Amino acid sequence: MTSASPRLSQEQGNRHLKSNVNTTNRIGHLLRWFRDNGGWLNINIRIAYDQSRGFHAQAVDSLTAPFFVATCPIDLTLSYLNLDNSQKFVPHVESPLRELLGQVPSHVLSYLFLIEQTKIGHRSRWAPYISCLPGPKDMTTPIWFDDEDFKILEGTNLRKAAAERLGTLERELDSAKEIMHGLGWSDVEKDKYDLTSFKWAATIMTSRTFTSSKILPDLPKFGVLFPIIDILNHDVNAKVGWDFVESQSFSLKVFTDVEAGAEIYNTYAPKANDELLMGYGFCIPDNPVEQSTIVARTPPGLIPTDWFTSDLIPFAMPESLLDDYRDHEPQLLRTRGHPFGRYESMIPFFRGFPPAIVFITYLITLHTRNIDPRTVSLPYPGGRIVFAILQQLYRAIDARCNAIPPREPLPATANEKQKFAKIYRDGQLKINLALQDELRYAMGKVMNISTTPASFMHNLLANPCIITTTEATQVLEAEFPLYYTQFKKGMQSQWEFDVQTDIKALSTRSISEDKLEDVLWTILLVIYFTVSATSPDSLINRWVQELLTSYPLLPNIASDFSFDEDSLPEVAFDTCEGCREDRMGAIWDMVAQLERQGPGLRSRAFLWAASVVQGERIDSSNLPHPPKYLRTCLYMEPVNATRAEDYFS
Structure with a gap:
């Protein structure tokens, strides 16, 4: 699911947007445009701006829960759907980009459409809304990092993820331009869609959109921008409801009282810092739901395919691990006391590891010893096998800890990207060190053998x-x-x-x-x-x-x-x-x-x-x-x- 840009509450830290000039005028234009086109904003709520919180919603008077914040009609939404004359849900826009319908993925077309609407300035029907969006210089996701910023991510998963994401965007843009060329577009027309603009549009769309599935359930899912509603900052503790009326509107409802002058927040469910930084450009210090990703992979052909069956799963782990392995999706490491809980296993110190990771390590352990898993007594395959798995997991976690540079204070000149990167890196190191300590303790139990004659x-x-x-x-x-x-x-x-x-x-x-x-x-x-x-x-x-x-x-x-x-x-x-x-x-x-x-x-x-x-x-x-x-x-x-x-x- 995609969601509006979740910036941080003051208690968690702030993800602010920088203003150039005339923020008051821009807010006024935005609200007039919003209301003139069928949008509704609670009269006891105002849109404000400051350096610490950026654009945000604020209570004018005390508000008693439950209350609605705003309603955005579908007519004001922005997405590739505005280019599609065959649909009747949103207003149509005349644009050369219509030629790309069905030839590029819908999300790419949404990026290109946002770029076009930005470049035509006041001629865009969304001009008041676009004027309040952050610009490229305000972006803090890793695809905007330079070499100095990336040094802080050294040894973490996000450095590679950022490179892969940037590579994907470059390929998507190149592919779209090849199609434009095939359609006879001039170089001048194609050059409007440069990589910086494409990165910017992708960042806006991935960080601020809501999924279409709730308002247009019969269409394939895509991201939709909902003006005003997407301006609320994120607080994981906010109690809100998303009220979609099919094919008509989206309203945001709050279920806690808010005092006069206080900020009003949206929430998009608990997210770990890798998702927050990669998708939205900020991190939460000491994030209670922080996790660390790990991928379950084996060299092709190493493990016989008939070993991946439910009857060969050890340690009373769930059968669902087989699907997790086949999907090749990143898995998540969790420390003790994690709010989401830990994983099922009869071995306590394996519970921080996704079952798919433990199972693969188990099969590799058997393979290297020429042991057929069908001959092993389950669910407990014996201490020797357990300890061999323990060793491999310890070495893997130890390598992850060693790969992350020691934590050092940032210089006073550190920029916002570097500050968020350090929060993320420190959180990753903390998780891996906690798991390392847990495994070290388990290994220590079989190492601390008394050598005194009596015992x-x-x-x-x-x-x-x-x-x-x-x-x-x-x-x-x-x-x-x-x-x-x-x-x-x-x-x-x-x-x-x-x-x-x-x-x-x-x-x-x-x-x-x-x-x-x-x-x-x-x-x-x-x-x-x-x-x-x-x-x-x-x-x-x-x-x-x-x-x-x-x-x-x-x-x-x-x-x-x-x-x-x-x-x-x-x-x-x-x-x-x-x-x-x-x-x-x-x-x-x-x-x-x-x-x-x-x-x-x-x-x-x-x-x-x-x-x-x-x-x-x-x-x-x-x-x-x-x-x-x-x-x-x-x-x-x-x-x-x-x-x-x-x-x-």
Whole structure:
């Protein structure tokens, strides 16, 4: 729906229009023209102008609700329809633009018609009305921004949106001029419709028009200018009614008392600042309905089309998300306490994200792990999947936060466009920071694992966690102290440093193309796999069993199977083989003897461990509050942990 230009109430801030000269005379001419042509304005209301509020409606005496402000007959409306001789609703206007009827979109023809009526001056029947419209120099929507203004929008959605909008207007004007050329118009006639005038007319029509559907319901929808009614400023708290009489008139009614001298407002429903700035050229500081747009897209062909079905939707999210995705319309991020509410999901920290975004992220998570969604238990697909989605959303929000420059005070010389742009930018950053904090807190719940001896194992047995090889070796020490000693001795002999305490060496060294800690994780997981069967009740066994649900062992392979040269399994295998050959302990013999338990089992164990590391590795730099040294972390969750779901839902 299009609407009249909603400028701000004094409580919210002011979107004023600048006057040149003789505003009183212009208002007088406007009112005489309006009344002489069937318009009605409440005798206790006047049209006034000042620098802070621009043209606005003001109560002369106290007004008791409900009361009507004004009635505009359809005869005074302005739109492309005035060019159409085939209709009887509005007066016809003789114009060369009639030749473009049916050849250009109706909204483009309305822009061109407004330009024409402006350029002919007093000869236009709407001249008194047009004289009170803001000019190009008064415009503050982003399509009027210069490079300095755009710097404030850096990192926000509106910079791109403004460029796309301007590109659309340029194409529409070029197309219209091509049609004019084909109709034999001269260059002089065509040049009346320059880009600046076209931008101006588009801004007027998109910011001040009301939809035709209420007054002309049988025609395709288009924007209509209603003089006088469109002069009222916007206040989101105003209580008003729009009274349309089909094919006849539009009246504005107010449902709250207004004191003498007070301004009278219209409202167009709550709008976020991106819509206000892009459409109307102003923003509301601390806008209570502020939201941030995000688009749900996936690379073509990445996700099988048969995955987009209602029976595969997780987290008890609504089926309507499928329509939201197919429409490719921008989605909206919402913070806690938003007046419109948040989205349906059994996972609290996903509720700020549109369900279509969460669903796509879920499907990508399954795709990268080669998991068929039809094999996943729903509505809760497990903590590992939840945390993987959480990571991706966190990275996306973190990138959005980093893309927006730090908030700095504007210089005293800042213009109106820059002031509104900063209000918008600060609001966008505030939303994304709030969502970042919410996701960071959720991630922190599985990161804040106590390492004190009394509670360390208890916490890990009960909860999911994110750990490095440091904590993983601590668990090995707690549950299998002899194997831990042999493992630590073997690694120290092989690499000549303590893999549990020398964090700097662990985080900075590499083997071939692989980070050393990745190799160590692979070896640890092979050891976990090897010893887990010896202690079914151990935490290590519960971790391994949970990992096997997402990363099952490959089918049998030949016992003489060889890895690719320089691959992660090969490096890890060689490390273990080197330690075994040095006879560093029984743990290495146990790994070697996996072959006795099944053909190729040792090779399959290494491939399994490497696939877990490659699929699940988390760089600590991607986590909130990263440590001094870059570490490789894994998400670990005991199988059938009763509290795992509680952590996320």
